[in-house]
Amino acid sequence: MKIRIEYLLNALKHNQIYLIVLLMFILVFLYGKNIIIDEDNSKPTECIAVNDSNEIFSIDNQSTYFAVKNIFNSSEGDYYRLKFVAEVTPDIRRSVSNTNEKGPEYQYVNMDYPYKIETIINSQSGEQKKIGEISIEGMERKYYEYIFKTDGNYSDVVFRKFNVNDLEKVIISNVGISRLDISSDTQLGELTSTKQSIVMDSEIPELPNNNPMRHVSLSTGNQQVGQLFEASEDYLGGVYLSMNMVGNGGVGDYTLNLYMVSDENNINILAEPFRSFRFQTSDFDKFNLRGDLYKIPFFFPLEKGKKYYLSISNRSAVTNRSNNLSIGIWDSKDQNVLYYKGKDKNYLEESSALFPIFLNSQYYNGEKLTNNSLIEDLGGGKGRFHFSSLSQPSDLLVPEYNLYAGYDQYIKAVTFWGEKKYSLDYKFNTIYPIKRFRLNLKQAMGLYPKATVKFSLDGTTWQEIENQKDAAAPYLFSQTVEMSENKTTSEIYVSISPKDDPNDFANKYLAIYDFELGADLDMEKK
């Protein structure tokens, strides 16, 4: 026995190198998982949109560029598609300078020349390569994309003013980048165009005159100026109005209110508004278009053909004769009706003060696309559907029409008052057959009741998504679904409702945020 151990020790002594190799194997096995390089970027087959940014960036007259850092990681010969939404807010100083003998004149049409920005990709070591240049014409939000080929390792995208002397402010959002599964320029022609349904604005309305006829001040308590209108499109996206701050503009919140109107001649403007949006005088800079013209975002799904009453009120603000808000009023040719409430009485006249902005759904071959979603061709028969909530009021336009849904400005979530029989329903149309999809959403914590989240592929059979038992995110719902070969569908339904709790009859208020749905698509089947 002793001899054997000695023999073994001797053998080990002469073969130490194998012990070292064994030790290396063990270390690599235990810790080698961290050495995987570029795993996220190696193949564009994963359905999770890692490379999309929900941040909103802007270039104004103080800055000339901004960079979206570490948004991708390229190698030589890769093809990428860069996607973003851009809008230009004209500089106020430029419009003020447009004065003639009648006083300042506002240009409500487009700018006199297209605004140009260029996009550059940057590498970690500071190399730069220009990949494109876009001209932004008009003041509406628009979607832009282009495909580029990389010749090395790049990681950042930079948006830069082409002409550094431009004073306009550019707002860029929804920046995303995806790697394409193609290897030569000839394959570019085979890609189908991207189908996007980013919520866009309608054009700025043509105003009867350049300047308002007169002004009405919201100076005494609980006064409002409003407009009766008929819904001509699916959604309300905001309102254009002309307003002037008198003194400091008053203290507190002004509100935009939306009422549903059943009887045109008898609108109860003292009642609680159906929906409201609060803003303060400190927000005015954000909303200013030029001169006295403002655009206030206010999103709500409408029923086409129905009448609504939209008003601005100082109910929650403290105003007086020297500190208030005055609203511009135009003579109206097309029978718009304006009401406003003085101290005790209502006035009714044919004029207009608020111009609602309507938004419409986007369609592809007659099929309605889900708002704020994107369907792109990645080449090689692969495609991707991507939707993520933006933590902005426009998130309210994504669920199916629902009277009990709202948007909470303070927690940045879609809220929902759900009695037992009601639910917040989403329908995602991916156009192309789904191979796999992943769904993530969070429920706001606090005093809210627990939610039940269900999904369905046909709208009839539902499957409940389990709440993740994770201490860090107790209200996270997440599910990845692989589709079987013989089952093809291009629709996903998601339904959110309060969990039935026998002890809780009163509180049925839910708040949903960070909703994300990504799907891998089979582009060859359709």
Place this chain on the structure above:
Amino acid sequence: MILKSIIRYLNRDNVNIVVVALAYALVSYLNWTPMASIFFVLFIWFLLNPIKTSDALKISIITLAVSPLLLMVKRRTNAEYLAQISFFFLVIALITEIRFRKSRVE
């Protein structure tokens, strides 16, 4: 009987090949990138079959010298690869030299 024949077959060269194959299997299982896998397998191979220190150093210096030339003609990625190879052989040279000196002392 079979065990004996296996042990007889397992001379040092064959064992080394098996170990290198194991190394490759390990990195494939861990899903490493091709470049990292090649480096690891080569590293194990040179550990088991040491090359001359001077040879390793020669390779290291040549690749290091070519790397800036590639940078001049804007082949950045390839230049990076060559620099990695250069460093790799420098490490190999160092290890073989240490082992050589240690065995000489013994």
